[in-house]
Amino acid sequence: MSVEIEPRQGKISFQGRHLLTWKDYKREEIVHLLERAVELKQKPYSEALAQKTLAMIFEKSSTRTRVSFEVGMTQLGGTAINLNSRDMQLGRGETIADTAQVLSRYVDGIMIRTDSHQKLQELAANGNVPVISGLCDIYHPCQALADMLTIYEQKEKLSGVKLVYTGDGNNVAHSLMIIGAILGLEVVVASPPGYEPLGFVTENARELAETNGGSVTITADVEKAAEDADVLYADVWTSMGQEAEEAERKKALFPYQVNQNLVDIAKPDVSVLHCLPAHREEEITAEVIDGPNSVVFDQAENRLHVQKAIMEALL
Numbered sequence: 001m002s003v004e005i006e007p008r009q010g011k012i013s014f015q016g017r018h019l020l021t022w023k024d025y026k027r028e029e030i031v032h033l034l035e036r037a038v039e040l041k042q043k044p045y046s047e048a049l050a051q052k053t054l055a056m057i058f059e060k061s062s063t064r065t066r067v068s069f070e071v072g073m074t075q076l077g078g079t080a081i082n083l084n085s086r087d088m089q090l091g092r093g094e095t096i097a098d099t100a101q102v103l104s105r106y107v108d109g110i111m112i113r114t115d116s117h118q119k120l121q122e123l124a125a126n127g128n129v130p131v132i133s134g135l136c137d138i139y140h141p142c143q144a145l146a147d148m149l150t151i152y153e154q155k156e157k158l159s160g161v162k163l164v165y166t167g168d169g170n171n172v173a174h175s176l177m178i179i180g181a182i183l184g185l186e187v188v189v190a191s192p193p194g195y196e197p198l199g200f201v202t203e204n205a206r207e208l209a210e211t212n213g214g215s216v217t218i219t220a221d222v223e224k225a226a227e228d229a230d231v232l233y234a235d236v237w238t239s240m241g242q243e244a245e246e247a248e249r250k251k252a253l254f255p256y257q258v259n260q261n262l263v264d265i266a267k268p269d270v271s272v273l274h275c276l277p278a279h280r281e282e283e284i285t286a287e288v289i290d291g292p293n294s295v296v297f298d299q300a301e302n303r304l305h306v307q308k309a310i311m312e313a314l315l
Contacts, residue, residue: 169197
């Protein structure tokens with residue numbers, strides 16, 4: 001893909017910064033990372049991170065996050081170390097602060113997939129190497145950047161694109177709202193009462209949208225939301241740790257399923273996204289996820305490319 005997302009903004013320095021949420025980044029910085037991801041997708045191998053080491057801490061199970069970060073470090077000439085929290089002293093009561101200080105003596109960056117945004121903030125505050133969120137309870141920034149790259153590949157623009165997320169207003173929805181607002185998208189989240197995004201995230205996203213030409217709408221009317229949608233986005237209804245609520249969640253969220261009826265309401269060339277893993281016939285039907293509008297596997301691949309851009313920039 002040769003078309004630039006936006007004209008180059010000149011040299012931008014990221015080294016030593018953390019990535020916990022896109023709220024901490026300016027529009028031109030996110031655009032720069034997307035441009036670099038496009039370049040890395042075309043030319044994947046380099047020695048940009050030669051002799052650099054990334055510690056990867058997993059408190060939640062992972063397929064795409066672990067493989068994409070590990071492969072990404074390898075393709076950039078670096079090394080990734082997989083650390084399961086159950087096998088670390090962190091799992092036996094060592095503090096986040098102590099863990100951050102010790103790892104900072106050994107590695108050049110830390111990626112953590114955790115159940116707590118507070119843990120990310122503690123790691124970032126107490127270490128002296130970049131901390132990257134691989135997911136937490138509030139945000140999923142790397143996924144959202146991959147989503148923006150996928151949308152750009154499909155629509156050849158981001159500003160003005162109507163992105164409709166349906167279902168639980170979770171960490172994925174939050175990061176889509178934040179990054180979408182910054183990049184000028186029309187973001188609509190359709191959720192049943194009680195499952196809307198967190199109020200402070202909605203407020204932050206709307207403030208960002210006002211200054212960046214985007215918009216953020218929260219609604220319970222999924223069919224109205226889907227009208228003229230450029231992108232339909234589904235995610236699982238029951239995240240890790242919510243298994244006890246599964247039956248209740250299925251009942252409340254079933255009307256928000258991304259199915260052929262919803263696809264037909266959207267634009268004819270609507271792109272269907274899902275961050276995976278998918279539960280076919282729950283949040284999305286097999287007909288749609290395996291159908292001609294689906295770009296979910298391009299989307300999954302793009303995790304690799306955007307995370308390489310992030311690691312190259314921060315480390």
